[in-house]
């Protein structure tokens with residue numbers, strides 16, 4: 672089991688449990704924390720699963736592939752250095768303690 676730390680746009684913090692093999696989107700949706708939508712179901716075509724990964728932890732993730740990089744141009748709020756699409760992040764053991772912030776809105 673992994674523990675992920677989620678901060679909402681309003682500043683509330685939540686510890687979210689996740690399983691390796693889940694996507695970050697699946698883990699946050701299952702936790703009930705509001706802020707991600709995931710309207711396309713994770714096929715990288717909606718950009719409503721935008722989140723910002725803590726800068727210090729970006730190196731834990733592989734770089735966005737070309738479809739994610741393109742979709743990141745369509746996020747509803749400002750794109751930040753740590754901006755990623757949560758549906759494209761497959762959780763693995765090294766993501767224990769991952770910290771992310773959710774944007775104000777997804778559309």
Ligand code: FES
Nearest residue numbers: 709713715718758
């Ligand atoms: S859920 Fe649609 S791009 Fe991630």
